[in-house]
Amino acid sequence: MTTLSGELNAVGVLRGGARTATERAVESALDAVAQWAGRAIRYQPVHGGLQNENWRLDVEGEQSPYFLKIPGAGSEAFIDRDNAHHAAAQASALGISPKIAHFDSSTGIExxxxxxxxxxxxxxxxxxxxxxxxxxxxxxxxxxxxxLPCTKTIFDMIAEHHDQAVELGIRLPRFWPQLELEYRTARDALLAGGIDLVPCHNDPMPGNFLIAEGKPMRLIDFEFSSNNERAYELAVMTTEFFYDDVRTAECVEEFYGTYTPELFARVQVCGFLADVKWGLWAIVYAQLNDGWDYDYHKYGVWKLRRALSRTSDQRWGSWIGSI
Structure with missing residues (x-):
């Protein structure tokens, strides 16, 4: 951390001392920040990101540290960086997200x-x-x-990932035809009922929510943000974290300010769509980037299987019929 005298504690790598390709990438990113030219900067990795390389920066003359994000290989296939920056800037202006110090639209470095x-x-x-x-x-x-500049509904996301899988020659699971049939039924029902389009964050990974004792939560990482169906925002959270029906119903009431069976059904159907989207995303990402120590393909197939299992719920037909 930077001390009051402007000197740096000997933590991390001092700019100019890069020894690996990853560290050289960090220093290249720092060289593009004009206001920090000539300043001593130490950097150290921040672990936990799935797609990006994240770093803490301690900058000479600054009282507080900074967070550097370098986009991971292959992530450009999914992310509109200018749109993500636009969303982050608006969230920062609201006070619900950290302040932005630098953004490079050509590289997505933030x-x-x-x-x-x-x-x-x-x-x-x-x-x-x-x-x-x-x-x-x-x-x-x-x-x-x-x-937001980007309108990408859950249906657009699923179509995009499916097309990417076909273009890459990825073999989808043998149950895909049955899942695709259920998906089309859900899509047609939602479209017939009308889409409630609002700016959505779309990515409830735990690491995207920052907490501190006695302070309000902060939201980060707007890479997947877009104008999308409002119910999907809640559904992807309740689905991702295995909320039961009681907890989901409580969240529906808090999210909408009221509870109705129709709203509950809408969230359940969007939860199905969330698993289809992230399942396809994962198997595509596994093909685009083999540098992560994580089996994205296996994760994606599991997500798709869970989506199909939701359609076995005896209420599935009534959920579709009520949205």
């Missing part, structure tokens, strides 16, 4: 303030009702910003 007292949520945190309530508070605030 530097934001490092919230020293905060930590990223964990899977365990997401089971706590008060955490879910804070997330819903952030979502409701974000839904009120101006429309």
């Amino acid at each position: 530097i934001i303030e490092f919230l020293e007292d905060y930590r990223a949520c964990t899977n365990g945190d997401m089971k706590r009702p008060e955490i879910a309530g804070e997330i819903i508070r952030l979502y409701r605030a974000f839904h009120g910003i101006d429309s």
